[in-house]
Amino acid sequence: MSDYIKLDSEKISEGVKTITELGGHGILKCVQCGACSAVCPGVKAGFPVLCRLLIKKVLDGQLEEMIEESSSWGCQACNRCTEVCPQGVRPQEVVFAFRRYQANELAFSTSAITSQMNLHSYGHAVFSDARELRKKVGLAPEAPTSAYNEKAQKEIQTLLENSPMGELGLY
Amino acid sequence: MEKLGLYLGCNIPFKAPDIEQSFRKTFPVLGIEVEDLEGATCCPAWGTAPSFDLDTWCAISSRNIILAEDKNIDLMTGCNSCFGIMSEAKHFIEDDPARKKRVNENLKAIDREFKGTSNIYHISHVLYEKVGPEKIKESLVYSLDGLKAAIQPGCHILWPSDVYHVKEKNSFFPTILKELTQALGAEVPHYSRLEFCCGMGGMRSTDVEKSLKLFTDKLMSMKEEIDPDMIVTTCSSCFLQFDMSQQILKERGMIDFTIPVFYYTQVLALAQGFDPAQVAAISQTPRDAVISEIQSEKRKINKG
Ligand code: SF4
Ligand code: SF4
Numbered sequence: 001m002s003d004y005i006k007l008d009s010e011k012i013s014e015g016v017k018t019i020t021e022l023g024g025h026g027i028l029k030c031v032q033c034g035a036c037s038a039v040c041p042g043v044k045a046g047f048p049v050l051c052r053l054l055i056k057k058v059l060d061g062q063l064e065e066m067i068e069e070s071s072s073w074g075c076q077a078c079n080r081c082t083e084v085c086p087q088g089v090r091p092q093e094v095v096f097a098f099r100r101y102q103a104n105e106l107a108f109s110t111s112a113i114t115s116q117m118n119l120h121s122y123g124h125a126v127f128s129d130a131r132e133l134r135k136k137v138g139l140a141p142e143a144p145t146s147a148y149n150e151k152a153q154k155e156i157q158t159l160l161e162n163s164p165m166g167e168l169g170l171y
Numbered sequence: 172m173e174k175l176g177l178y179l180g181c182n183i184p185f186k187a188p189d190i191e192q193s194f195r196k197t198f199p200v201l202g203i204e205v206e207d208l209e210g211a212t213c214c215p216a217w218g219t220a221p222s223f224d225l226d227t228w229c230a231i232s233s234r235n236i237i238l239a240e241d242k243n244i245d246l247m248t249g250c251n252s253c254f255g256i257m258s259e260a261k262h263f264i265e266d267d268p269a270r271k272k273r274v275n276e277n278l279k280a281i282d283r284e285f286k287g288t289s290n291i292y293h294i295s296h297v298l299y300e301k302v303g304p305e306k307i308k309e310s311l312v313y314s315l316d317g318l319k320a321a322i323q324p325g326c327h328i329l330w331p332s333d334v335y336h337v338k339e340k341n342s343f344f345p346t347i348l349k350e351l352t353q354a355l356g357a358e359v360p361h362y363s364r365l366e367f368c369c370g371m372g373g374m375r376s377t378d379v380e381k382s383l384k385l386f387t388d389k390l391m392s393m394k395e396e397i398d399p400d401m402i403v404t405t406c407s408s409c410f411l412q413f414d415m416s417q418q419i420l421k422e423r424g425m426i427d428f429t430i431p432v433f434y435y436t437q438v439l440a441l442a443q444g445f446d447p448a449q450v451a452a453i454s455q456t457p458r459d460a461v462i463s464e465i466q467s468e469k470r471k472i473n474k475g
Contacts, residue, residue, distance in 0.1 A: 015335040020348050023225045041368035073377040076368055077217045077255070078326035083342060090331070099222045101198040112218050112376075123212030124183035134188045138449045139195075143184035152210030155281040156231065162280055163227035165220065 009059030009151045019058055036091045038079035047074035051081050051091045054098060060158045063098075068105045072121035076088030106168065113170070120171045122147045123156045174204040175292070176239035178257075180250040181213050182407040190407060192251060193436040193450040194249060194294065200310050201302045202444055208238040208246065214253040217373055219258065221470050225263065230277040232260030233285040237278075238413055242368035247292040249434070251406035252372070253294040255327030259355045261291060262334040293328045294394065295405040295435065296337040299347045304354035312444035313470040314356035318461075320438075321430070322348045322359055323389075323401035323413065325406030326368055328378075342366075351435060352403050354468050372414035386416045387425065394428065402432045416455045431458035441465045 019027050036051035037043045043050050049057065049071035050101030057066055072095055079093035102108055115125040131141035146152035160166055175198075183191050196416075198205045212235060220228040235257060239246035248254045260348055263270070264271045275284055298307065313436045329342040343366055349359045368374075370385035391397055393443065404410050413432040420426045433441075433451065439448035447462045464470075 016439065040397040041385055042374065044380075045374060045385045046371065047374075047378070068184040070377060073218075074374045074381065076326060076372045076374055077221075078250075079255075079330035080326070080369055092331075093404070096221060100224065103223045110220070112222070115216060115218055118270075119213055120216060124181045124185070125213045125216040125219050126185060128185050130185040130188060133453065134184070136448075137192045137452050138446075139190045139192055141189050143179060143188075143191075144209045144211075145179055145184060146210050146421070147185075149210045152212060154374065155210075155234065155283075156212050158280050159227065159230050159234065159277060160220075162223045163220075165227055168223075 005060055005062065008061045011063070012059065014019060015058045015063035018063060018101055019094060019097045022097035022100040024094035026087070027058060027094050028053055029087040030059070031087055032056060033086065035084045035086060036089075038082055039079060039080040041076055041080070042071065042074045045074065047071035047095055050075055050095055052166070055089070055091065055094055058094075058098070063101065067102060067105060073108065075099070104164070104168070108124045116170045120157060120160055123153055172202055172204045174206055174244050175297060176208045176241075176242060176244045176246040176250040176289070177205045177234060178211055178253060179244050180253040181216070182404055182411060183249055185270060186411065187407060187434070189438060189452045190249060190410070190434045190449055193434065193440040193445070196445045196450055197436050197440050197443060201298070201306060203297065205304065206242060206244060208235070210240055211235050211382050214256040216252065217256065218376065226270065226273050229260045229264050229274045232257045233264060233274055234278065234281070234283060236242040236261060236289055236291065237283050237285055241284055245290045245292055247294050248403070249325035249407055251292045251293065251325040251326070252408055254291065258291050258334055261287065261437055263318060268340065278426050279462060290336060292337060293405065295328065295347055295351065298351055298435075300337060304350050307351065307354040307439065309357065311442045311472055312394065313442045313466055314472050315438070315442060315465060316356040316470070318357045318400045318464070320352050320357045320396060320401050320403045321393040322352055323364070323404040323406070323409045324348045324366065325409045328405070347436065348403070348405055350433060354417065355438060360397045362392050363427055364389050367392075369409045369412045371408045375412070381417060383419065386412060386471060389422060390426070390430075394430065399430060401438070401458070402430050403435055403438055404432070405435045407434065414454050414456050429456045431461045432456055433458070438465070454465065
């Protein structure tokens with residue numbers, strides 16, 4: 001029986017503090033009932049460390065050990081968990097706080113890079129030159145969004161560059 | 172005529188502009204004037220700012236809401252994710268005076284200020300609450316009588332219900348899209364996985380096989396339980412998932428059928444008699460046959 005988790009009170013408070021500061025305020029209210037995991041599409045699809053189990057691991061002081069865990073990126077942000085939690089934990093906020101912890105340590109999948117770059121350049125996470133397609137359906141070729149609006153692009157670049165995201169070297 | 176700001180998001184203007192065209196055609200017929208929010212950006216999508224920094228998420232979302240505030244109008248979005256993300260951001264800002272102050276500090280750099288005077292609606296809420304099924308019925312040229320639709324409301328207009336100001340009576344048994352689709356004359360039977368997730372979103376970009384597994388469960392539930400003529404959704408992300416992923420399952424030999432998929436306002440526009448080459452022109456899953464069926468002579472409504 002060497003494979004046990006040694007509870008370390010310092011690591012527990014450190015983990016709870018990190019998650020709380022990043023937006024997971026309700027984490028300490030969790031009673032591990034599992035109602036959230038029962039309705040979670042992420043868990044159903046096979047990403048196990050969401051909702052109840054993610055919270056349990058943080059409460060056991062395992063935050064650092066989970067840094068490469070990909071389950072959080074499978075979260076749909078659907079908030080079914082938030083709706084059913086009898087304790088008001090708002091588990092989705094905990095999952096996203098955990099994601100922020102990972103992202104700020106640059107522990108996210110490379111597939112996330114393109115959308116960050118697109119957001120910075122065009123103001124759109126998803127962007128493709130759709131001018132021909134738009135004309136085909138009778139619309140103005142250039143959508144009235146930031147994609148074709150330099151002032152708007154400058155604005156979003158300012159917001160991103162002045163934020164903690166600007167310090168990660170993504171742009 | 173009530174005026175509303177049309178927030179387009181990313182999927183609709185760049186991947187499915189025929190959905191955008193269906194908004195521009197159908198709303199004026201129903202007495203809603205659609206005004207563009209020039210320079211709007213991404214909501215921002217869950218995988219971007221919301222995954223990095225809560226205040227940055229709120230600043231970017233609030234900038235989009237400010238575009239509507241500046242025009243003194245409410246905002247409506249056709250994408251569930253945009254609706255969820257911007258509604259939650261608004262809630263995070265208004266719930267925490269310190270955050271509101273920080274966000275407004277950040278917005279100063281671009282000479283903007285968030286006040287919180289504009290509400291956020293999803294297009295389905297506008298159609299249901301401001302227009303209403305009766306008025307929709309009156310606007311029709313063709314009836315969908317005898318056609319069967321499987322509806323897909325999508326997640327982000329349902330939960331978390333406490334931050335949305337327009338909501339279902341029971342978010343695990345949604346009826347808004349059902350009533351809107353019935354207003355077209357279609358039959359909308361219940362199927363057991365109606366409120367299930369389709370697997371689009373973060374799940375699809377993280378692990379496409381897991382996403383397809385959820386999608387297959389949902390699709391088979393529709394097919395086996397109600398065998399619909401079409402799938403109708405009010406989420407642009409769900410639309411793309413149903414449209415693209417049926418093709419993948421078909422190519423893999425996992426299904427021997429496909430079901431045409433429409434965004435709600437596309438079927439509405441077709442039933443109002445608009446040109447399919449403008450309002451329902453782009454899809455991977457074939458839908459020409461059902462489009463011709465909808466706009467067939469025998470379905471013309473006799474207005475006496
Ligand atoms: S928000 Fe994420 S963790 Fe919560 S139920 Fe949805 S997929 Fe699961
Ligand atoms: S539903 Fe709430 S209390 Fe129950 S395990 Fe999930 S987060 Fe904890």
